[in-house]
Amino acid sequence: MVVKLDDIFDNVMNNEIFKDRSVLQIKYTPENIPHRDEEIRYIAKILAPILNGEKPSNLLIYGKTGTGKTLCTEYVSKQILKKTKELRVNVKIEYINCRLGKLDTSYRILAEIMKKMGVKIPTTGLPTMDIWGKFIDLIEEKKQLVILILDEIDQIIKMKKTKDKEEDNFLYTLSRKNQELKNSQISFIGISNEITFLDNIDSRTKSSLGEEEYIFKPYDALQLQDILSERCKLAFNEGVISSGIISKCSAYAAREHGDARRALNLLRIAAELSERDNKKTIEDEYIDLANKKIENDRVIEMVDSFPKQQKIVLYAIILLSKNKQNDKIEKFYTGNVYDTYQDLCKKTNTEILTQRRIGDILTELDTMGIINSTVISKGRYGRTKNITLGISPNITIKVENKLEEGLGV
DNA sequence: AGGTATTCACATGAAACTATTCTCTGAGTTAGG
């Protein structure tokens, strides 16, 4: 049988919606960054000493996801680099995302930095201090300033908990090594999602870290609108999109702590869905569809990455809430979940964990928003958690299928 | 009736255990001089 795909291809090729779809992708860097003038100026002010060949202060930037932290920092560093070329100042700016590619030890971060600077390091086998040495040598080769942009810096902090060995604390070592440098200097810009992350650092490191701080505030709905319409001009053909759509998107995203990334994502997916349906404009309900899809994908992805035990627990909960819908039971609690869980374990030949652990898994699922649990007291009949599913029914079905497939039930 | 005590079914914490992953070291290997 010949499957005719021409119509699908045609849709995409003569698509009337997109002018340039890359504009809505996350990695796209716009030329204009609306509503971030103040932030950009601030970063520029901090980095400006570079132009005189002086070491700028270390800078910490906080802010929720999608508030433009990375974007602004990259923007400024690009501008600075341009300037330094004119002025012939020796500056290197390296961007490292500490979350990407499991960079969860000093060793790996160093290796990554070195790789970006053009030196290859074996992925394992060498003592960390050796790498430090090499790193220092590399920088000391010539007189220069090195600026490290450490995105998601909180990851680095989290990775170390042992108190006695300060050697393996990346940031602490970095600031100490900096004092040994003769020719060159290192500064860094740390970007973090959590404001609280400074609390978990020991005080010596802290003092060397936070010379300057800046907090990115979330965008409000109006600002998001500006950002979106700016991009829309580039991304879509004329008449495809109405201002109502834009404000709806931004309203959705503003509800979630003003995340611009999310707003753009929403718009892009809505557009793609419209395109698939061969529409010429983006209609209102496609935003809702997109919103659902995003949520859907998020949950599915999360569930997919669960370890087996959590999958079984979740599956047990789904089974129980199905019973609840059929009015077989009214409510269910930790004990019920544990019982069904045990049955499932026997069926799937899985090791049975203790109830203590299942309790913890339940709280984990709760914090992820997949279930809701409230501790209640049933008086004479004990104290327990009342558990309900926290995801909408249509997602639940997909999750259920996914789980059945994964567990072979 | 009103008050107190009991009791259930877990929650919540801390510590100990364990299996897996990482780091580090020295021995072996390779490549270039």
Next chain:
DNA sequence: TAACTCAGAGAATAGTTTCATGTGAATACCTGT
């Protein structure tokens, strides 16, 4: 000879168990009217 690779020892870590203690209110049990 310097640089790299690799295996195995030991350390760190995440996931889990064991033990211990805590908890809110429905119920059981008094107590005096």
